[in-house]
Amino acid sequence: MKRIQNFAPEGFIALDNSALIYPPTEAVFNANTFRVSMDFSFTIKKTILEQALHDLLYRCSYAKVRLHTGFFWYYLSPNDAEPVVHEEGSYPSGRFAFKENNGYLFKVLYSEHRIALECFHALTDGSGAMNYLKLLVERYCHHAGIQQVKFSSGLDYKVRPTKQEFSDPFQHLYDKHVPSYPTISKAYHRKGNGPFDDRVKVISATILTEQIKERAKERSLTIGEYLSSVYLYSLQQLQIEEIPNQKQRKPIRLSVPMNLRRIFGYDTMRNFTLFAVVGIEPALGFYEFDEIATEVHLQMVQAQSKKRLLSQIKRNVSGERIPIIRFAPTALKNPLFKLLSDFLGDDQYSGVISNLGYVALPSQLENQVVRCDFHLSPGLLNKISLSVIGYLDRIVVNFNSFYATDTSLERIFCTFLVEDGIQVEIATNRENTR
Amino acid sequence: MAYCVRCGVKLASGAKTCPLCGTEVLLPPGMEEPSSEPLFAKKLPPEGTRGITKARKGLVELIVALFVVSEITVGLSLFFSGALSYAFIPLFCIAMAAISLIAVVLAKPRYVNHASWQSLIAAILLLGLDGYDLTWAWSLIAAGGIAMFWMYGVFPWTRWAKKYAKGSVALSVLTTLFYVALINVVVSGSFTWFLPVAIPTLLALLVGSSLFLFWFANRKGNRIPIADIVLGSMVVLFISSAVFDGALTRYQTGAVYLRWASSLLVSAIVILLFMVAVSLSLRLRRYFTSHNRHD
Numbered sequence: 001m002k003r004i005q006n007f008a009p010e011g012f013i014a015l016d017n018s019a020l021i022y023p024p025t026e027a028v029f030n031a032n033t034f035r036v037s038m039d040f041s042f043t044i045k046k047t048i049l050e051q052a053l054h055d056l057l058y059r060c061s062y063a064k065v066r067l068h069t070g071f072f073w074y075y076l077s078p079n080d081a082e083p084v085v086h087e088e089g090s091y092p093s094g095r096f097a098f099k100e101n102n103g104y105l106f107k108v109l110y111s112e113h114r115i116a117l118e119c120f121h122a123l124t125d126g127s128g129a130m131n132y133l134k135l136l137v138e139r140y141c142h143h144a145g146i147q148q149v150k151f152s153s154g155l156d157y158k159v160r161p162t163k164q165e166f167s168d169p170f171q172h173l174y175d176k177h178v179p180s181y182p183t184i185s186k187a188y189h190r191k192g193n194g195p196f197d198d199r200v201k202v203i204s205a206t207i208l209t210e211q212i213k214e215r216a217k218e219r220s221l222t223i224g225e226y227l228s229s230v231y232l233y234s235l236q237q238l239q240i241e242e243i244p245n246q247k248q249r250k251p252i253r254l255s256v257p258m259n260l261r262r263i264f265g266y267d268t269m270r271n272f273t274l275f276a277v278v279g280i281e282p283a284l285g286f287y288e289f290d291e292i293a294t295e296v297h298l299q300m301v302q303a304q305s306k307k308r309l310l311s312q313i314k315r316n317v318s319g320e321r322i323p324i325i326r327f328a329p330t331a332l333k334n335p336l337f338k339l340l341s342d343f344l345g346d347d348q349y350s351g352v353i354s355n356l357g358y359v360a361l362p363s364q365l366e367n368q369v370v371r372c373d374f375h376l377s378p379g380l381l382n383k384i385s386l387s388v389i390g391y392l393d394r395i396v397v398n399f400n401s402f403y404a405t406d407t408s409l410e411r412i413f414c415t416f417l418v419e420d421g422i423q424v425e426i427a428t429n430r431e432n433t434r
Numbered sequence: 435m436a437y438c439v440r441c442g443v444k445l446a447s448g449a450k451t452c453p454l455c456g457t458e459v460l461l462p463p464g465m466e467e468p469s470s471e472p473l474f475a476k477k478l479p480p481e482g483t484r485g486i487t488k489a490r491k492g493l494v495e496l497i498v499a500l501f502v503v504s505e506i507t508v509g510l511s512l513f514f515s516g517a518l519s520y521a522f523i524p525l526f527c528i529a530m531a532a533i534s535l536i537a538v539v540l541a542k543p544r545y546v547n548h549a550s551w552q553s554l555i556a557a558i559l560l561l562g563l564d565g566y567d568l569t570w571a572w573s574l575i576a577a578g579g580i581a582m583f584w585m586y587g588v589f590p591w592t593r594w595a596k597k598y599a600k601g602s603v604a605l606s607v608l609t610t611l612f613y614v615a616l617i618n619v620v621v622s623g624s625f626t627w628f629l630p631v632a633i634p635t636l637l638a639l640l641v642g643s644s645l646f647l648f649w650f651a652n653r654k655g656n657r658i659p660i661a662d663i664v665l666g667s668m669v670v671l672f673i674s675s676a677v678f679d680g681a682l683t684r685y686q687t688g689a690v691y692l693r694w695a696s697s698l699l700v701s702a703i704v705i706l707l708f709m710v711a712v713s714l715s716l717r718l719r720r721y722f723t724s725h726n727r728h729d
Contacts, residue, residue: 028485090476095483111475197482202473203453205443332499338492380487411441411454418442425435425444428453429473 013065013076017170017317018271019122021345023067023074024330024337026120028095028198029380029402034126034387035092036133036356037109037116039371042146044110050085052139053108056132057083059157062166062269063132066103067122069330074122079103088116091200091429093377093400096120108136113370115140125273126356126374127259131155132269137365147364155269162267169266173313180315181308184277187350188239188250189381190409196383196402202375203399203410206425207417209390215420219293224355225300227388227397228254228278229293231353234412236282236292246283253279255349258304259357274312276303277349289416346381358390366392375400384409436461446470486540493539501532522566530559549588553580574620578613585609607640631681638677642670665705672702 015023022032057064066079081102088111096118101107105123109116115137119129134154141149155165209223216226235252243249256276266272278299280287287295302308319325325333356374374389375398383402388395399410407430414424436445436459438452448469451458461467486494505528512521537551557577564573585606589595595602614636618628646666650658672695679695692699712719 025488027488027491030488088475090474090478199478199482335492335496338488407454414443414454415441426453427446427473430453431478
C-alpha cells in the first residue's frame with residue numbers, strides 16, 4: 001500500500017495511472033477530450049479572460065505543462081510558453097491541436113457569452129476541469145469588476161497548492177495483495193445508419209431537475225441511475241431493431257465514470273476516475289424499464305464498493321508496473337496500447353454516460369449564469385457519448401455524436417423522457433435543423 | 435417556442451425542423467419566431483478533419499517497430515557472421531515487406547488502390563533483387579510483366595480510363611508494344627525479331643480487332659451476341675497467328691509461306707464468310723439463331 005509518490009513538480013512529471021492510455025491512443029475518432037463551459041448574461045472580453053487564465057496558471061502551476069514522448073513513457077514537463085485564449089469554433093471536444101495551443105493540455109475558449117475549457121484527458125478528468133473552470137470564472141469576474149464571487153467547492157486562489165492536488169492517488173491506493181478485477185465479454189455496439197465523420201454533432205436536451213428528480217425518486221433511483229436506465233432502454237430498442245434473433249443479442253453495457261474523490265477522500269486535480277460498468281443481458285429476454293432501473297441501481301451500488309474499486313485500481317496499476325511493460329520502449333508500447341485499448345476498453349461497453357453532477361453556483365452568479373455544458377468526445381466503436389451536468393434548476397444532457405444524420409438514439413431517449421412526463425427542450429449544432 | 439408534434443420535445447426558438455425526427459415545424463401563417471442563439475459560435479465546417487484511426491495507426495506503428503527490430507537483428511547477425519556483403523538482399527526484402535504491409539493498412543479499401551500499390555511494390559522488389567550490383571536483366575522483363583498486368587487488370591477500372599476510354603485503349607496498345615520491344619532488347623541486346631515479326635503480328639491483331647469493333651459498333655441495335663464476339667475473336671486470333679507464322683518464317687528462312695498456320699487461316703476465312711453471310715441474310719440468320727438479335 002505504501003509507495004513513494006512519483007511526481008516532481010519541476011522537470012519530469014509522470015502521468016497518472018489513468019492518463020497513461022490517453023496519449024498513445026489519441027487519433028481521429030478518438031480525441032480523448034472533453035469540454036466544460038458556462039454561458040453568462042454579460043459579454044466576455046478576451047483581454048480579461050487572458051488575465052484570468054494567467055491567474056489560473058499562477059495558482060495551478062501543475063497545469064502549466066506540456067506533453068513529451070519519452071523513451072519509455074509519455075511524461076509532462078513545465079511549459080513556459082504563453083497560454084492561448086481561443087475563439088470558440090463550431091463543435092466541441094474535437095482532436096486537440098497541441099501546437100496551436102502552445103503545447104498546453106487544456107484550451108480556454110470564449111464566445112460572446114461563453115467561457116469554455118477544453119481538456120485533453122491526460123491532464124485531468126471532468127471534475128478537475130470543472131474546478132479549473134470555476135477558478136477561471138472567479139478570476140474573470142474579479143478582473144472584470146463584476147463581483148467578487150467564490151464557488152462553494154473548488155480551488156482557492158489565495159491558498160498555495162497542496163501536494164495532494166498534483167498527486168496520483170492510484171499509486172497510493174495500489175495494493176499488490178488484492179486480486180485483479182476480472183475482465184468481461186464483448187458488449188453490443190450499434191452499427192448506426194448513414195455516414196459519420198469526426199465533427200462532433202451535439203443534440204442538447206435541457207430538463208427541469210425537479211421533474212426528473214420526481215421520476216427517479218418514484219423508482220428509488222438517483223438522477224444518474226435514472227438517465228443510465230433510459231440510455232440502456234434506448235439501446236435495447238435499437239438492438240431489437242438491428243438483431244431480431246434474441247439469442248444473438250450481446251449484452252448492453254454502459255461505462256459510467258465515477259468520481260473517486262468523494263469515495264476515497266482525495267483532493268487531487270489529476271485524473272481520479274474509474275468506470276462503473278452497468279448493463280443488461282438482452283439475450284435473456286426483453287427488459288421492461290423498471291427491470292433495467294433495478295439492475296442499474298444494484299450494479300451502481302456494487303460498483304461503488306471500495307473493495308471492488310481497489311481491485312480495479314490493482315488491475316490498472318499492476319499493468320503499469322509489469323517490468324516488461326515498464327522497460328519496453330514507447331515505440332513498442334504505443335501500437336500495443338492502441339490495439340489493446342479497444343479489447344480492454346471500448347469493446348466491453350456499448351456507450352458512455354458521464355455525469356459531472358450539480359454545479360453549485362455562488363449566489364452572486366445565479367442570475368448571471370444562463371447555461372452550463374459538459375461535452376465528451378465520442379469514439380469510433382461507440383459513436384455517441386452522453387454527458388450530463390446540472391446547474392440551478394436544470395439538467396443538461398448532451399448527446400455528442402459522430403453520426404451525420406442518424407439521431408435515432410437521441411429520439412428514443414428524449415421521447416421516453418417526454419412519455420414519462422418530463423419536459424425536454426432540444427437545441428443542436430446540426431445544420432439541417434436551422 | 436414550438437413543440438415537435440411527433441416527439442413531443444420543446445424546440446429551440448426559430449428551429450425549422452425537429453433535430454430528433456426531422457419533422458418540419460409549421461407555424462400559423464404570419465407568425466415568425468426569432469432565431470435563438472446557436473449552440474456554438476460558428477457553423478459546422480463542411481468536412482471533418484482527416485487522419486488515421488487508432489487501430490490503423492497502431493498497426494502501422496507495430497509494423498514499423500517490427501521492421502526496425504528485424505533490420506537491426508538481421509544486420510547485426512550478418513555483421514558478426516562476416517557476411518555483411520550479402521546484407522542488401524535480406525534487408526531490402528524486409529523493408530519491402532514492411533512497406534507492403536503498411537500499404538495494406540493505409541490504402542483506401544478499393545481494388546484499384548490495393549492492386550496498384552502491391553504491383554508497384556512487387557516491381558520495385560524484383561528490380562531491387564536483380565539490381566543489387568547495379569545491373570538489371572531478368573527483372574526488367576518481370577517488372578514489365580507486372581506493368582502489363584496493371585495495364586490490363588487494374589488500369590481499366592481507374593477513373594481516368596473510364597473517362598477517356600479511347601485514350602486508355604491507345605495507351606494499352608503502346609504499352610504492349612513497348613513491353614514486347616523491351617523483351618527483345620533484354621534477351622537479344624538489340625532489336626532483332628521485334629520489327630520483322632512482332633510489329634506485323636501486333637498490327638494484324640490491332641487492325642483485326644479495330645475492324646470487328648467498328649463493325650459491331652455500327653450494327654443496328656445495341657446488343658451483340660456472345661457467339662459473334664467469340665467468332666470475331668477467333669478470326670482475329672487466327673489471322674494474327676497466320677501473320678506471325680508468315681513473318682517468323684520469313685525472318686528465319688527468308689521465304690514467304692506458312693508453316694503451321696495455313697489451317698488456321700482457312701478456318702478464319704470460313705468463319706468470316708459465315709459471319710458475313712449470317713449478317714447479310716435474314717433467312718440464314720433465322721436458321722442459325724433461335725431469335726433475331728441482329729435487328
